[in-house]
């Protein structure tokens with residue numbers, strides 16, 4: 001775990017607070033100016049996190065890049081600084097650690113605090129996904145996915161929220177998935193972890209918004225990353241990680257709570273979520289699961305059905 005300083009930038013002024021009422025106002029502050037904002041990005045070594053780090057550094061943010069692979073983080077940091085214009089004054093700090101370990105969080109936080117005095121925005125973007133049918137649960141894989149997708153988020157909150165509350169300022173970004181909106185085959189473990197994050201983000205917003213802390217929930221559709229590269233089918237409305245990062249920042253600039261993209265895909269899942277049970281379950285089964293004839297009879301040996309894994 002080695003801190004990596006690159007350049008200096010001035011202290012950031014906190015964004016203007018959003019009003020809680022009337023209800024139609026933006027639920028979060030409008031984050032349009034990232035210059036000098038200290039962002040701790042967990043899951044920054046690849047995919048959406050790496051693209052977000054690059055985009056943020058380009059907009060002048062000071063980004064702590066965290067994940068387990070230090071070499072990959074150093075590469076992302078170097079590429080981000082190279083891509084940023086010299087006027088951006090973005091800065092990076094690489095702090096490699098395993099976000100599922102409480103002791104590792106304590107050490108990482110110590111490193112970040114001694115380097116930059118704290119952070120303004122915590123982005124929980126680490127994720128793990130392995131397709132798994134309900135009758136085929138592998139205990140080790142199940143525990144790993146829950147640890148990375150959910151436990152790490154609680155550890156991140158435990159590590160940072162007290163500080164945000166004490167300062168009356170801060171932001172938490174939880175990267176969930178539209179797979180948490182509807183129960184989809186193959187997302188036996190992944191889907192429930194993302195559903196939990198959706199619930200957690202909502203209760204967090206109620207719990208800490210009054211203390212000056214913004215909470216953003218990010219539900220991406222399909223994005224081309226290491227996580228989805230095992231999918232052997234054509235993923236609908238597939239985005240690049242760069243497009244995903246830009247969509248996230250556009251949502252935060254608008255002060256949104258639920259930030260989901262691309263809308264041409266995610267709106268269908270939001271709509272599906274609100275359909276009556278019979279219709280929703282039938283649609284999901286029709287488009288994702290085994291043919292009707294297989295589904296009616298519970299097989300003792302599951303058929304080798306081709307299903308659509310979740311984003």
Ligand SMILES: NC(=O)c1ccc[n+]([C@@H]2O[C@H](COP(=O)([O-])OP(=O)(O)OC[C@H]3O[C@@H](n4cnc5c(N)ncnc54)[C@H](OP(=O)(O)O)[C@@H]3O)[C@@H](O)[C@H]2O)c1
Pocket residue numbers: 042043044045046047048049066067068069070072097098099100124125126127128148175176177178219220221222223224225226227228311
């Ligand atoms: N790609 C999609 O279509 C899609 C759709 C919806 C939601 N999402 C969500 O978006 C987030 C980013 O996923 P991605 O698609 O960009 O996947 P990715 O490229 O595989 O990135 C996952 C990141 O998580 C980090 N990570 C994994 N385990 C970790 C641990 N124990 N401690 C610290 N960091 C850890 C990885 O780094 P190390 O391996 O170096 O630790 C990597 O930086 C995930 O939460 C994912 O569920 C993705």
